[in-house]
Amino acid sequence: MEHTKKKTAFDRRKFLKGAAAAGAAVLGTTVAGRFIGGTGEVSACIRPPGALMEEEFLSACIRCGRCGDACPNQCIQPFTEETSAIHAMKPGRGQRNTPVIFPRQQACMLCGAVDSEYLLCTDACPTGALQKTKKEVEAIQDQVKMGLAVVDKQLCYSFNGASCGICVRACPFEGKALRAGMWEKPLVDPEYCVGCGLCERACVRYPQAIHVTPRGVFGEV
Amino acid sequence: MKFEIHKLQVLRRATQIGVLLLMLSVPAISRYGNYVAAYDIDGRLEDWKGTLAGTALTVIDGTFRKLPGGEVERVGEMVRSREGVLRYAQGIYGGPWSFEIAGVSMSDPLGAFESILARKHVAYVVAISLIIPIVLTLLFGRVFCSWICPMGLLLELTDKIRSILRFLEIRPRNVKFLRGTKYALLAVGLLLTTITAVPILGYAYPPAIINREGHDLIFNAFDRAETGLSGLSIAGLTWMSLILLAIVVFEVLVSRRWWCRYVCPGGGLYSIIGVARPIRVALVESKCTHCSDCVVACPLGLNPKNDQMGIECDNCGACISSCHDDALKYALPQWQACRKRK
Ligand code: SF4
Ligand code: SF4
Ligand code: SF4
Numbered sequence: 001m002e003h004t005k006k007k008t009a010f011d012r013r014k015f016l017k018g019a020a021a022a023g024a025a026v027l028g029t030t031v032a033g034r035f036i037g038g039t040g041e042v043s044a045c046i047r048p049p050g051a052l053m054e055e056e057f058l059s060a061c062i063r064c065g066r067c068g069d070a071c072p073n074q075c076i077q078p079f080t081e082e083t084s085a086i087h088a089m090k091p092g093r094g095q096r097n098t099p100v101i102f103p104r105q106q107a108c109m110l111c112g113a114v115d116s117e118y119l120l121c122t123d124a125c126p127t128g129a130l131q132k133t134k135k136e137v138e139a140i141q142d143q144v145k146m147g148l149a150v151v152d153k154q155l156c157y158s159f160n161g162a163s164c165g166i167c168v169r170a171c172p173f174e175g176k177a178l179r180a181g182m183w184e185k186p187l188v189d190p191e192y193c194v195g196c197g198l199c200e201r202a203c204v205r206y207p208q209a210i211h212v213t214p215r216g217v218f219g220e221v
Numbered sequence: 222m223k224f225e226i227h228k229l230q231v232l233r234r235a236t237q238i239g240v241l242l243l244m245l246s247v248p249a250i251s252r253y254g255n256y257v258a259a260y261d262i263d264g265r266l267e268d269w270k271g272t273l274a275g276t277a278l279t280v281i282d283g284t285f286r287k288l289p290g291g292e293v294e295r296v297g298e299m300v301r302s303r304e305g306v307l308r309y310a311q312g313i314y315g316g317p318w319s320f321e322i323a324g325v326s327m328s329d330p331l332g333a334f335e336s337i338l339a340r341k342h343v344a345y346v347v348a349i350s351l352i353i354p355i356v357l358t359l360l361f362g363r364v365f366c367s368w369i370c371p372m373g374l375l376l377e378l379t380d381k382i383r384s385i386l387r388f389l390e391i392r393p394r395n396v397k398f399l400r401g402t403k404y405a406l407l408a409v410g411l412l413l414t415t416i417t418a419v420p421i422l423g424y425a426y427p428p429a430i431i432n433r434e435g436h437d438l439i440f441n442a443f444d445r446a447e448t449g450l451s452g453l454s455i456a457g458l459t460w461m462s463l464i465l466l467a468i469v470v471f472e473v474l475v476s477r478r479w480w481c482r483y484v485c486p487g488g489g490l491y492s493i494i495g496v497a498r499p500i501r502v503a504l505v506e507s508k509c510t511h512c513s514d515c516v517v518a519c520p521l522g523l524n525p526k527n528d529q530m531g532i533e534c535d536n537c538g539a540c541i542s543s544c545h546d547d548a549l550k551y552a553l554p555q556w557q558a559c560r561k562r563k
């Protein structure tokens with residue numbers, strides 16, 4: 001008896017409850033987009049190799065972390081407040097949990113130490129946010145542009161009377177992307193620099209005198 | 222039939238737990254690969270002996286070395302093959318949100334659709350990663366929820382807390398909301414994803430959160446080990462774990478399995494994809510005594526005794542094993558027809 005009564009009388013209450021739940025859900029999604037995904041301006045940051053341009057990258061990437069699992073080099077981190085604070089950065093709108101590289105902490109070695117056909121992170125990505133890149137000089141030169149190394153002549157030892165050149169030795173495209181000039185002065189060729197950050201990682205100066213500037217900061221770079 | 226169903230339940234629970242363990246071992250395998258790649262593994266195994274990180278590495282190392290090609294002979298002794306173990310370590314990525322093993326890639330359709338809608342472009346790799354999940358869902362319906370999802374497992378276990386509370390005469394409430402909410406949330410979420418061009422549902426979707434938090438927790442354990450600390454620490458988690466906690470607390474105190482029944486956009490999507498599943502729970506009306514045990518058993522709050530599970534049944538089989546009269550079974554219409562013809 002009560003059962004049937006309930007069935008006919010429920011409508012309004014159930015509808016209101018449902019409407020409240022639906023409202024809460026919509027609010028939830030908005031909050032998710034606005035806050036969970038990060039707020040504020042999009043930070044310029046170094047993405048793993050083969051990444052789409054930032055805006056499209058943020059659309060394609062599902063924040064699954066597979067690229068980070070695949071990296072043999074521990075250089076890909078999720079972009080969160082926790083991981084980025086020591087680098088004086090903060091995930092901006094939609095950037096939380098996206099894969100990011102902090103070269104000074106650990107730079108991308110372009111999968112140099114392992115035997116693989118592709119750059120492993122690009123092979124692991126299920127969405128094409130990182131585009132599959134063959135581990136060959138031409139392919140890397142063609143498809144990888146994580147950023148551009150820039151030397152701070154005020155800080156660099158070689159520009160201040162003490163020949164150093166450590167960074168030049170660290171560059172996987174030594175002689176092309178990073179060349180030693182007079183007194184080992186590091187000279188970057190934007191044409192060849194892929195922005196891997198091995199130079200920044202190797203620099204003996206503190207704070208680092210050579211720094212990879214994320215692409216996008218210099219327009220098309 | 223009865224016996225087999227119980228076996229199936231055991232298999233299902235084992236799979237759920239296996240998925241959870243596999244998910245937690247992926248980051249450990251990733252670190253193992255890092256140490257092998259850096260020629261550092263023997264040092265780590267030695268230094269971390271007995272700690273959590275060390276034990277994990279030892280187990281992974283032992284397993285990979287036993288697999289074919291994991292060892293090579295050197296001066297009469299079998300030693301680790303760096304290439305061999307690295308190949309295994311590089312064969313497994315991800316978790317329940319998106320997973321790859323031995324080159325087979327699978328993504329949660331929710332994630333894949335979001336990526337496609339946000340980018341407004343169907344990448345080849347996304348399409349490939351959708352095949353297995355979609356085929357399984359077309360055949361079996363929402364089985365991701367009953368066999369794979371770690372949140373499903375967690376909520377099934379917290380269901381037991383509800384029973385304990387009931388036993389203690391503390392009656393947890395069981396508020397019912399509208400089931401349509403999850404479809405509304407799915408639609409609104411996908412729309413916002415398309416407009417904002419950022420896949421936002423994945424941020425609040427439990428399997429994705431658990432996937433990320435699980436990784437964070439284990440990676441943090443290794444970071445701790447690298448700095449001389451041992452064990453797990455909740456410092457490895459982010460505040461997003463609080464979302465999971467909130468879901469669980471609400472489940473225990475307010476509404477049974479509320480997330481999966483009313484809210485989960487992924488569950489909604491799986492339901493829609495599995496709308497025409499051939500394999501479903503069916504009622505043998507002549508045997509049913511209308512005891513309603515199945516109604517109580519159904520974690521999703523459906524009504525098997527009226528044979529009205531609709532699209533939301535996740536084929537978990539809880540109702541079948543609860544039935545004392547053998548009135549419920551999995552119906553495999555086509556297969557049975559074939560057998561009869563023989
Ligand atoms: S190219 Fe290799 S080393 Fe560089 S980020 Fe990708 S996986 Fe890591
Ligand atoms: S593997 Fe691809 S989709 Fe996943 S987090 Fe990395 S870039 Fe994003
Ligand atoms: S200059 Fe620096 S960032 Fe550029 S390719 Fe060489 S090492 Fe990499």
Ligand code: SF4
Nearest residue numbers: 156157164165167203
């Ligand atoms: S390693 Fe640093 S200090 Fe030395 S040359 Fe390079 S940029 Fe200058």
